[in-house]
Amino acid sequence: TGAPAIAIEPPSSPRLDLEPLAVEHAAEVELRRRYGRQVAGRPAVWLNWMLRDRRTGRLVGAVQATVAVLDETGRPTADLAWVVGTAHQGRGYAREGAAAMTDWLCRRGVDRFGASVHPGHCTPSLRVEHCASIAVARALGLVATATTVDVEVRWGG
Numbered sequence: 001t002g003a004p005a006i007a008i009e010p011p012s013s014p015r016l017d018l019e020p021l022a023v024e025h026a027a028e029v030e031l032r033r034r035y036g037r038q039v040a041g042r043p044a045v046w047l048n049w050m051l052r053d054r055r056t057g058r059l060v061g062a063v064q065a066t067v068a069v070l071d072e073t074g075r076p077t078a079d080l081a082w083v084v085g086t087a088h089q090g091r092g093y094a095r096e097g098a099a100a101m102t103d104w105l106c107r108r109g110v111d112r113f114g115a116s117v118h119p120g121h122c123t124p125s126l127r128v129e130h131c132a133s134i135a136v137a138r139a140l141g142l143v144a145t146a147t148t149v150d151v152e153v154r155w156g157g
Helices: 025-029 032-039 093-106 128-139
Strands: 016-020 046-053 059-069 076-084 112-117 143-149 152-156
Touching (some): 046 093, 059 093, 076 128, 093 128
Parallel strands (some): 076 112
Antiparallel strands (some): 016 046, 046 059, 059 076, 112 152, 143 152
16 A cells, blocks of 8 residues: 555635745754755655745744554545744634645545654643644644653644
8 A cells, every 4th residue: 555645735714824844944944954865865755844924924833644544445634733832822723724624634635644742731740832832733623632652642633
């Protein structure tokens, strides 16, 4: 079973342009070496988009989906991730970007999703983005499972 073919045309949402990850983004978000490794030699099913606020022109975060055929049915599954810069949190960017990405994937035949989310519920020892990630997962229709990987709870839907 091979990986599903997905045409790469970035999704968008009312406020955000989702741009394919490129080394050029690194200067703006100070991650040149890491992004250079990520875009080099990766299969097309590893999708990474930077979130750019159309109104301000600033990068505010990123979303990614790793699409694979994981079972005997041949149905593609996408493992999702999202992150928003500290200065841009609390404005719904993660939810909006992740929703645009999953809608885009659904239109291309991907209808099963998963994500790994830290289990913290806004305890003082955890950063607030962990609580936000739980809210994003729920907004995408994902539900927590009993599976944990490296303390993160697997969500599926």
